[in-house]
Amino acid sequence: MPHSETESLPLLQAQSLCFARNDEAIFGPLDFELRPGDVVLIEGDNGSGKTTLLKVLSGLLEPSSGNVLLHGVPLTLAKLSHQVALLGHLPGLKLELSALENLRFATGMGGIRPGITPRLALASVGLEGYGDVPLRTLSAGQRKRVALARLLLVPAALWLLDEPYANLDREGIELVNRLLDNHAHRGGAALITSHGAYAFTSGMPRRIALRPAA
Amino acid sequence: MKSGTTTSACLALLRRDLLLLWRRRGDALNPMLFAVIVVALFPFALGPETAVLARIAAGTIFVAVLLAMLLSLDALFRSDLEDGSLEQLVLSPHPLSLLLGCKVFVHWLTTALPLILIAPLLAQLLSLPPNMLPVLLVALALATPLLSLIGAVCVALTVGMRRSGMLLTLLVLPLIVPALIFGAGACNAAQDGLAYSAPLLWLAAWLVLSLVLAPLAAAAALKISLT
Numbered sequence: 001m002p003h004s005e006t007e008s009l010p011l012l013q014a015q016s017l018c019f020a021r022n023d024e025a026i027f028g029p030l031d032f033e034l035r036p037g038d039v040v041l042i043e044g045d046n047g048s049g050k051t052t053l054l055k056v057l058s059g060l061l062e063p064s065s066g067n068v069l070l071h072g073v074p075l076t077l078a079k080l081s082h083q084v085a086l087l088g089h090l091p092g093l094k095l096e097l098s099a100l101e102n103l104r105f106a107t108g109m110g111g112i113r114p115g116i117t118p119r120l121a122l123a124s125v126g127l128e129g130y131g132d133v134p135l136r137t138l139s140a141g142q143r144k145r146v147a148l149a150r151l152l153l154v155p156a157a158l159w160l161l162d163e164p165y166a167n168l169d170r171e172g173i174e175l176v177n178r179l180l181d182n183h184a185h186r187g188g189a190a191l192i193t194s195h196g197a198y199a200f201t202s203g204m205p206r207r208i209a210l211r212p213a214a
Numbered sequence: 215m216k217s218g219t220t221t222s223a224c225l226a227l228l229r230r231d232l233l234l235l236w237r238r239r240g241d242a243l244n245p246m247l248f249a250v251i252v253v254a255l256f257p258f259a260l261g262p263e264t265a266v267l268a269r270i271a272a273g274t275i276f277v278a279v280l281l282a283m284l285l286s287l288d289a290l291f292r293s294d295l296e297d298g299s300l301e302q303l304v305l306s307p308h309p310l311s312l313l314l315g316c317k318v319f320v321h322w323l324t325t326a327l328p329l330i331l332i333a334p335l336l337a338q339l340l341s342l343p344p345n346m347l348p349v350l351l352v353a354l355a356l357a358t359p360l361l362s363l364i365g366a367v368c369v370a371l372t373v374g375m376r377r378s379g380m381l382l383t384l385l386v387l388p389l390i391v392p393a394l395i396f397g398a399g400a401c402n403a404a405q406d407g408l409a410y411s412a413p414l415l416w417l418a419a420w421l422v423l424s425l426v427l428a429p430l431a432a433a434a435a436l437k438i439s440l441t
Contacts, residue, residue, distance in 0.1 A: 058305055061441055086305055090298025094230070096237040101230070108226020109306050134237075 009072040010035050011083075011158055011189045012057065017066035019049065019056055026052050027210050029066060034158070036187040039180050041194060044210030050193035051089065053210065054160045057191065058086040070158070085110070085156035087164060091147035093135055099146045100131040103153060110154040121149040125175060140167040148179060159183060159190040223308045224316045231320040234293075245282035245325045246332060252278040253336045264341045271340035272350055272401030276394055278336070279329045279354060280361055286325045287365040288382055290317065291373045291436070300373075304440060310433040318366045318429065326358035349404040349414075356417040357397040363421075363428035364389045370435035393417065 010033035018028030027049035034040060044050050055061040057068055059075045068075040070083055093102045103118035122131050125145040135143055144167050151159055164176050180190050235242050256274055260266055294300040303313055333354055337347055368385040372378035396413040403410040 060301060060305065084305070086301070088298055088301060090296070090301070092298035092302040094234060094293075094297065094299065096234055097230070101233065105226050105230040106302075108229075109223045109302070109308070 010069075011038075011071065012191070013067075013069040013072070014057070015067040015069065017053075017056065017063050017068065019052055019061065020064040021052075028063075030208070032208055034189040034191065036157070036189055037184045038189045039184050039205045040189075040191050041205050041207045042191060042210060043194065043207055048210040050210055051162050054086065054088070054162050054191065054193060058084050058160050060086075083156055084158045084160060085151050085154050086160045086162075087147055087151060088162045091143060093143060093146060095136040096134060098132045098134055099127060099138070099149070102135065102146060103149060106150045107153050110156070112153055113155045116153060118149070118153060121152040122146070124152060125149045125179075126171070141169060141172055144168055145172065145175070148176065151183075152179065157188045159188065159192075161190060161192040163194060164192055165194060220308045220312060223306060224312060227303075227313055227316045228320060231317060232324075235320070235324050242324055245286050246328050248285060249275075249278040249282040249329055249336065250332065252281070253339050256340060267340045268342055268405075271337060271342035272346065272353075272405070273398040274340060275333060275336045275342075275350065276354070276357070276398040276401075279326075279333070279358065280390060280394060282329060283325050283358060283361050284365070284383065284386060286321070287362075287369055287386065288379050290321055290366060290369045295373050300436070300440070304437065310436065311429040314366060314370070314432045314436065315429040318362050318432070321366070322359050322362040326354075326362060330354050330358065343405070346401060346404055349410055350401050352414060353397040353400045353417065356414060356421055357393040360393045360417070360421050360424055361386075361390050363424040366432045367428050367435055370432040370439060372439070373436065374439035393420070396420075 012034040014030050014032050016029040016031055018030075019026045030053070032040070042050050042053060052061065056063050057075075059068070062076075094105075097105075099122055100118050103121060107118065119131060122128060125148050127142060127145050127149070130138060130142065135146065138146070144164075148164070151161075159180075161176075165173050168176065180192070183190055253274060256270070257267060260270075291300055294303065304310060306313070330351060333351060334347060337344075337350060342350065365386050368382055368389070372382050372385065375381065396417050400410040400413040400417075403413065
């Protein structure tokens with residue numbers, strides 16, 4: 001695809017996106033788009049379908065109607081790309097392995113951004129010196145930071161973060177905000193869910209409110 | 215930006231799964247212990263007559279090895295599901311069937327291969343005639359990857375359910391009975407001085423078919439289970 005064409009297309013586009021489970025509507029219809037540099041907050045109460053929305057946007061679940069477009073191309077489970085990094089409730093880390101071993105596996109699977117190494121990524125989430133101990137011995141917040149380090153390593157333009165602030169201390173919350181800012185400045189985009197009100201460093205981001213479908 | 219190749223993804227997965235197994239190496243020994251205990255109990259139950267034991271040796275070893283493998287099958291995707299690694303695996307842009315093929319290979323390498331390696335000891339416990347050992351080993355080498363592959367499809371189908379162990383056993387057993395019949399049948403035929411290559415060739419043909427189809431089926435089943 002020519003470069004200029006990818007610039008003009010939004011990174012992610014949701015077109016009248018609906019999701020229903022067992023004929024019960026979970027959310028939708030939703031229409032929104034994310035362009036490079038966008039950070040969007042998805043708000044909603046418990047059970048309003050925030051996690052489900054992220055799963056649909058990542059391609060893990062098929063929407064019951066509507067489309068998800070990545071760079072203008074429909075997203076299907078059969079045809080995913082390196083463009084999306086999902087950080088779910090479950091971080092996808094192995095507790096028996098050390099942080100570095102986990103991160104090396106992630107880069108083996110998903111590739112690596114130029115100019116960064118697993119060790120540097122760990123240092124930038126404040127876990128310098130914790131690289132070689134098993135993850136089992138780290139706290140929940142520290143494990144979350146390891147999961148965030150994975151996002152820094154993997155060359156994905158779109159981050160889908162499910163409750164990235166959970167388990168983090170005040171410093172950790174600032175860290176997430178800083179990572180999001182940097183990612184947006186690099187031309188990435190992020191969609192994050194949260195049910196709490198957190199102060200963002202650079203003003204309030206765009207919001208999408210999920211309400212129980214009528 | 216440098217994105218990973220499929221080869222490097224498979225290598226990373228192999229390395230991680232082997233490393234994980236090494237960290238839990240105590241658990242990894244369980245299937246082997248199980249097979250040894252089962253086989254060692256037979257002479258106590260049936261008496262030490264060599265003729266009787268030699269008659270049942272191949273079949274007993276086969277059953278013990280297949281059951282021992284079944285023990286570890288349930289865990290094939292379990293921990294990956296529980297910590298979210300499975301989601302990441304499905305979301306990775308590499309062919310899921312290939313990645314699952316790697317996981318199945320690790321399962322075979324770490325449960326079946328040790329069992330095949332101790333098969334001579336098991337054969338000794340049941341006084342299997344030494345000249346029958348090569349047939350037994352070839353039959354096991356063909357039948358065990360079949361079980362790993364077929365088992366992976368069944369595990370992928372049931373991984374989304376809680377307490378899937380019983381269902382998994384019910385699903386897998388009928389599918390591996392033919393492998394048992396042909397594998398143990400080849401050994402029995404050899405012991406009776408009959409031609410034994412036909413059942414082994416059947417096993418081989420079935421293995422080739424499964425090598426191609428089972429990873430694809432497992433990938434499809436896993437995607438259904440996750441949604």
